[in-house]
Amino acid sequence: MTMNVRTLCLGFLSTGEASGYEIKKGIEDGMFSHFIDASFGSIYPALTQLTAEGLLTVRAEEQTGKPDKKVYAITENGRKALARAISVLPAKDKFKSEFLFQMLLHQFITPDVMLAAIDKQLNDLRQDLARIAECRCSEQPHAGARFVADYGEAVLTASVRCLEEKRRELVRQTAAQAAE
Amino acid sequence: MTMNVRTLCLGFLSTGEASGYEIKKGIEDGMFSHFIDASFGSIYPALTQLTAEGLLTVRAEEQTGKPDKKVYAITENGRKALARAISVLPAKDKFKSEFLFQMLLHQFITPDVMLAAIDKQLNDLRQDLARIAECRCSEQPHAGARFVADYGEAVLTASVRCLEEKRRELVRQTAAQAAE
DNA sequence: TGATGCATGTAATCCGTTACATGATTCA
DNA sequence: TGAATCATGTAACGGATTACATGCATCA
Numbered sequence: 001m002t003m004n005v006r007t008l009c010l011g012f013l014s015t016g017e018a019s020g021y022e023i024k025k026g027i028e029d030g031m032f033s034h035f036i037d038a039s040f041g042s043i044y045p046a047l048t049q050l051t052a053e054g055l056l057t058v059r060a061e062e063q064t065g066k067p068d069k070k071v072y073a074i075t076e077n078g079r080k081a082l083a084r085a086i087s088v089l090p091a092k093d094k095f096k097s098e099f100l101f102q103m104l105l106h107q108f109i110t111p112d113v114m115l116a117a118i119d120k121q122l123n124d125l126r127q128d129l130a131r132i133a134e135c136r137c138s139e140q141p142h143a144g145a146r147f148v149a150d151y152g153e154a155v156l157t158a159s160v161r162c163l164e165e166k167r168r169e170l171v172r173q174t175a176a177q178a179a180e
Numbered sequence: 181m182t183m184n185v186r187t188l189c190l191g192f193l194s195t196g197e198a199s200g201y202e203i204k205k206g207i208e209d210g211m212f213s214h215f216i217d218a219s220f221g222s223i224y225p226a227l228t229q230l231t232a233e234g235l236l237t238v239r240a241e242e243q244t245g246k247p248d249k250k251v252y253a254i255t256e257n258g259r260k261a262l263a264r265a266i267s268v269l270p271a272k273d274k275f276k277s278e279f280l281f282q283m284l285l286h287q288f289i290t291p292d293v294m295l296a297a298i299d300k301q302l303n304d305l306r307q308d309l310a311r312i313a314e315c316r317c318s319e320q321p322h323a324g325a326r327f328v329a330d331y332g333e334a335v336l337t338a339s340v341r342c343l344e345e346k347r348r349e350l351v352r353q354t355a356a357q358a359a360e
Numbered sequence: 361t362g363a364t365g366c367a368t369g370t371a372a373t374c375c376g377t378t379a380c381a382t383g384a385t386t387c388a
Numbered sequence: 389t390g391a392a393t394c395a396t397g398t399a400a401c402g403g404a405t406t407a408c409a410t411g412c413a414t415c416a
Contacts (some may be wrong), residue, residue, distance in 0.1 A: 001278045001282070001402070002404075003276070003278040004404090005282055005403085006403080007281075008281075011284070011285050012279065013234075014285060016289070017189050019367075019368090020368070020369090020370075021366065021367055022368080031284055032281075032284070034192070034277075034280065035275050035277035035280045035281065036274065036276060036277075036281065038404085039404075039406080040367095040368080040369080040372095041337075041370085041404075041405060042367065042371085042403075042404055042405075044370090044371085046367055046368085048183055048369090049207040057334070059262035063366090063367090063408055065366090065412075065413060065414090066365090066366050066412080066413075067366065067367040067368075067369070067411075067412070068367075068368090068370075069366090069367070070367090070391090073236050079288075082285070082288055083288040083289070084288055086281070086282055086285055086288050087288070087289050087290075087293050088302070089297060089300055090277075090278035090279040090281075090282050090297055090300065091278050092304050093275065093277045093278075093304070094217075094275070094276040094277075095214065095273065095276075096183070096215055096216060096273065096274040096275075096276075097216075097270075097273045097274075097275070098181045098270035098271050098272040098333075099213065099273060100214065100215045100328050100331065101183055101187075101188075101191065101212075101216065101266070101270075101326045102181070102189070102266055102270050103289065103290075103324055103328055103331070104211055104212070104324040104325065104327070104328045105191050105194060105262070105266055105324060106324045107322075107324065108194070108259075108262060108265070108266050109266055110265050110267075110268070113267050115237060115267060116269060116342060117270055119270050121273075122272065123365095124272050124273070126282060134272040137267075140285075142289075143286060144283055144284045144285060144286045144287065145284065146347060147283045148280050148282070148284045148291055150342060150346070151280065151283070151339070151342050151346070152280075154338045154339065154340075154341065154342035155335055155338050155339055157338070158334045158337070158338030159331070159334065159335055160332050161334065162195060162330060162334035162335075163331070166327060166330070166331075166360070167307070184375075185375085185376080198398070199395075199396090200395080200397090201394065201395055202398075219376075219377055219378080220374085220377090220396080220397080221376075221377060221378070221397085221398085221399095222376055222377075223396055224396065224398090225397085225398085233416090243394090243395090245384075245385060245386085245394090246384075246385075246393090246394050246395070247382095247383070247384070247385095247394065247395040247396075248395075248396090249394090249395070249396095250395090252394075335382080340413095354386090
């Protein structure tokens with residue numbers, strides 16, 4: 001499966017038309033955001049290219065007060081290309097975590113730096129959870145969205161629980177050492 | 181925090197000396213593998229560079245039957261550089277999942293493709309869990325390794341549970357539709 | 361008046377992977 | 389004999405991010 005910005009744009013537009021700007025925002029705070037991100041610098045060229053290939057159509061939308069919009073819509077060929085790209089066994093998930101790298105090498109950092117890192121991580125995780133909950137309410141939850149939301153929620157909840165325990169442990173230990 | 185191959189090599193070598201080849205293998209099946217990966221093409225140049233900067237030392241080790249090894253060891257300056265790189269608030273975790281992309285857009289794939297994807301995902305997750313369990317036994321588990329192992333296990337276990345349920349649901353639905 | 365949001369786009373740059381090149385040994 | 393493991397390295401290539409460029413409207 002080729003999971004690049006092209007396929008991502010096709011996927012996003014399969015649910016309705018949108019501009020490049022809206023795609024970026026939609027990815028950032030919709031269901032896609034758990035497992036993907038993309039920048040303007042990659043989205044705009046991809047949309048131009050996909051349109052040239054006939055997988056999308058464009059329509060200029062004039063707006064008063066705001067700059068003009070280029071609204072993209074997926075074509076029949078676009079849907080076919082998406083279906084083809086998506087019908088392949090997915091590659092293994094890729095997960096990169098500076099946080100876990102830090103925790104693995106915790107002997108190089110002070111307890112307060114470690115605590116700060118844990119708190120930041122907890123914060124990030126909780127924000128993600130909140131966003132999922134939001135999506136659940138706003139978007140009409142079709143089966144795919146429910147699947148991704150359930151999966152994300154399960155993973156994030158487990159992370160938070162584990163971290164909260166680790167945090168308590170750390171605080172206890174630090175207090176014990178300070179008391180010596 | 182700058183989590184690139186350079187920092188990764190410093191981190192790995194902080195636990196003992198190793199060759200480029202051993203670093204690659206060690207990352208692949210040690211605790212690092214949950215949240216990082218790196219190829220030879222990036223490791224070898226990084227080691228050369230770090231040595232030139234005085235953060236590592238090299239020693240050629242002749243071997244009978246096998247090609248010579250270049251064994252790298254971290255220097256005092258290397259440890260300092262690592263500590264500096266690591267004492268910064270970590271960036272947010274990055275997670276990319278073709279699998280979830282597929283599930284979100286499940287209307288474009290057939291039930292059997294979906295089932296195959298789920299089974300592959302379950303397989304990948306279980307392999308990861310098995311590797312963690314292995315690391316738990318082989319490596320002497322210092323606090324950092326235990327932290328990462330616990331975290332990884334919590335997350336992966338939650339994923340597997342959620343997926344198993346989703347799989348049962350899918351099988352039930354497919355059977356019901358076939359019976360119509 | 362200065363930041364933020366809306367809106368699009370290009371160019372420089374980074375960071376890494378993949379493929380290639382080389383070569384001995386061991387195991388099936 | 390052919391694949392796999394050990395071992396190092398370079399070059400081509402890809403894919404994306406960051407920074408830059410532009411410009412109007414709104415809100416504090």
